[in-house]
Amino acid sequence: MSDVLDSPAPATPTSSAPRASVVPNPQVMLYTRLRKSPYFWKSREHGVAMYSVYNHTYHPRHYGDPVAEYWALLEGVTLWDVGVERQIEISGPDAFNFTNMLVPRDLNQCAVGQCKYVFITAPDGGIINDPVLLRIEENRFWLSLADSDVGLWALALAHAGGWNVDVREVDVAPIQIQGPKSKDVMLDLFGESILEVPYYYLRHYTLDGMEVVVSRTGYTAELGYEIYLTNAVRDAGRLWDAVWQAGQPHGLRPIGPSHIRRIEAGMLAYGCDITLDTNPMEVGYDYRWMVDLDQEADFIGKDALRRVRDEGISRLMVGLEIDGAPLGSYNDGSMIDTFPVHTAAGTNVGSVTSACWSPRLERNIGLAMVPIGDSVTGTNVTVETPTGPRSAVVVDKPFIDPLKETPKA
Numbered sequence: 114m115s116d117v118l119d120s121p122a123p124a125t126p127t128s129s130a131p132r133a134s135v136v137p138n139p140q141v142m143l144y145t146r147l148r149k150s151p152y153f154w155k156s157r158e159h160g161v162a163m164y165s166v167y168n169h170t171y172h173p174r175h176y177g178d179p180v181a182e183y184w185a186l187l188e189g190v191t192l193w194d195v196g197v198e199r200q201i202e203i204s205g206p207d208a209f210n211f212t213n214m215l216v217p218r219d220l221n222q223c224a225v226g227q228c229k230y231v232f233i234t235a236p237d238g239g240i241i242n243d244p245v246l247l248r249i250e251e252n253r254f255w256l257s258l259a260d261s262d263v264g265l266w267a268l269a270l271a272h273a274g275g276w277n278v279d280v281r282e283v284d285v286a287p288i289q290i291q292g293p294k295s296k297d298v299m300l301d302l303f304g305e306s307i308l309e310v311p312y313y314y315l316r317h318y319t320l321d322g323m324e325v326v327v328s329r330t331g332y333t334a335e336l337g338y339e340i341y342l343t344n345a346v347r348d349a350g351r352l353w354d355a356v357w358q359a360g361q362p363h364g365l366r367p368i369g370p371s372h373i374r375r376i377e378a379g380m381l382a383y384g385c386d387i388t389l390d391t392n393p394m395e396v397g398y399d400y401r402w403m404v405d406l407d408q409e410a411d412f413i414g415k416d417a418l419r420r421v422r423d424e425g426i427s428r429l430m431v432g433l434e435i436d437g438a439p440l441g442s443y444n445d446g447s448m449i450d451t452f453p454v455h456t457a458a459g460t461n462v463g464s465v466t467s468a469c470w471s472p473r474l475e476r477n478i479g480l481a482m483v484p485i486g487d488s489v490t491g492t493n494v495t496v497e498t499p500t501g502p503r504s505a506v507v508v509d510k511p512f513i514d515p516l517k518e519t520p521k522a
Contacts, residue, residue: 138446147171150196151286151342151349159367163446167197167260175369179442180472182368186335187473190294191368192356195332196286196345198244201256201264205278208252210410211271216246217393217418219408223248228313228328232403233263234414238392238421241266243383245330247315247341255341257287259383270413285326286345288356291337294363299338301359303327307338312521321355323348329520332370334378334511336520372443373469376478379432379511385451386430386466386480394421395482396430397510428463429488432510435477435496437503439470453497454481454505462487465496471512478512479505 141164148170150156162177173194175182185191203212213220216231223229225248233241233256242263247255256263268280290298299307303318307327310316315328324343331337342352357365372382379397381387387396393404406419433454441447452465468479479496487494492507509515 141166143171150194151345152194152196152288152353155350155353156194156367161369163369163444165444168199168258170197170199172197173367173369174444175442176367179369179371179373179445182366183371183373183442183472185366185368186292186333186371186374188293189364189366190290190292190298190360191366192360193289193291193368193370195289195339195370196349198257198259198287199264200283200285200287200341201258201267201280202249202253202283202285203256203267203278203280204250204253205276206252207277208254211267211274211276211278212246212254213410214412215267215270217404217406217412217414218402219405219410220246220248221408221410225249225251226315228315228330230313230403232393232398233266234393234412234418235389236414236417238414238417239389240383240387240391240393240396241389243381243387245328247326247328249315249326255283255285257339257341261383283343284345285341285343286349287339287341288353289331289333289337289339290356290360290365291331291333291335293336295335295337297363298356298360298365299327301362302356310338321351323352323355325352331520332380333374334380334514334517334520335374336522369444372467373471376443376467376469376480377471377473377511377513378517379480381430381480382467391430391482392418392421392426394418394426395428426485428482428484430466430480430482431488432508432512433465433468433479433481433494433496433505434508435465435468435479435498435503435505437477437498438500440468440477440479440498441470443467443469449499452479454483454487455495455497455502456487457493457495459495462494468496474512477503480510483507 161173163174164171229246231246242261244256244258326341328339454463463483465479465481496505
């Protein structure tokens with residue numbers, strides 16, 4: 114420690130030192146070290162304009178015009194490469210009890226053939242991941258991951274606890290078909306039985322010799338489906354082409370995740386809105402479904418979340434309407450970092466974690482983490498944006514379709 118304290122401070126640059134100019138839009142290199150979705154080359158054929166890295170994998174963010182993609186999602190049907198949603202399979206004699214330990218939801222309420230949106234929580238109640246869980250068989254589950262290494266977490270827990278389970282990443286990769294015309298495309302692909310799949314349920318199909326699982330889920334709060342392809346490395350190109358061909362009469366368009374739409378819906382994004390440093394109650398989820406403290410089974414973080422319930426939370430994620438010129442679409446590189454939130458007195462009280470311009474609402478909207486005292490609807494705050502301070506007000510969220518009737522239609 115003394116060596117560190119006694120070491121000389123780094124030299125302070127002088128004003129005369131040469132300084133490189135800032136590149137406004139630096140590139141992210143495509144190379145062999147980062148993973149590629151099984152659909153990487155197919156989606157790239159359509160002109161991907163921007164990638165990000167998600168689960169160590171290149172992820173198409175948009176194809177040139179995120180606002181046009183937003184309207185295509187709302188009015189037509191869209192195709193997404195979401196092979197970055199890596200599938201962790203948990204199987205074996207202890208699979209149910211082990212998986213039930215990972216999540217705060219009671220999986221006794223999850224039938225075979227059903228899907229659940231779940232949190233995976235840490236011992237302190239923090240959120241490790243928020244996957245969609247698919248119960249494929251009685252003792253076989255898939256976790257369709259958000260952006261964190263849950264496979265390693267689950268593998269370590271299984272080993273340390275002596276669970277009789279097999280935890281592995283499987284060769285399964287989803288694509289999403291989303292939008293009001295998605296049923297038309299799926300009907301042409303799978304026939305009338307697809308209309309029998311309820312919201313957040315799944316069904317097994319064979320399509321042109323390819324084994325797939327179709328779930329009525331998606332990251333849009335619009336009508337939509339996900340097609341999970343087995344043997345994805347081998348068959349990804351065939352599935353993409355089959356969906357593309359079926360979609361042509363319906364105007365199918367490839368897009369990236371529409372963050373405008375998910376912010377309108379109040380949907381959270383792991384890594385910005387939720388992290389290991391947030392717990393389910395702070396981000397607006399209660400004890401009626403996402404966290405079941407009354408279930409008989411134990412789960413990781415149960416004691417900590419019980420304390421949170423008893424003691425209350427000190428901060429809460431809220432919706433904001435933000436004045437001023439359009440902020441962008443979020444996934445266009447317009448929000449590099451969070452925006453500080455200040456009170457009228459200038460005190461920094463929180464941050465905007467996701468924000469965009471909503472073309473339908475014709476205003477800027479965002480999700481922000483603020484103290485409980487500043488979370489009341491109608492509270493006025495100031496948001497520091499890259500172009501300067503802006504007035505904002507706390508509003509109810511979701512901003513559109515609060516009962517989520519649209520995806521259930």
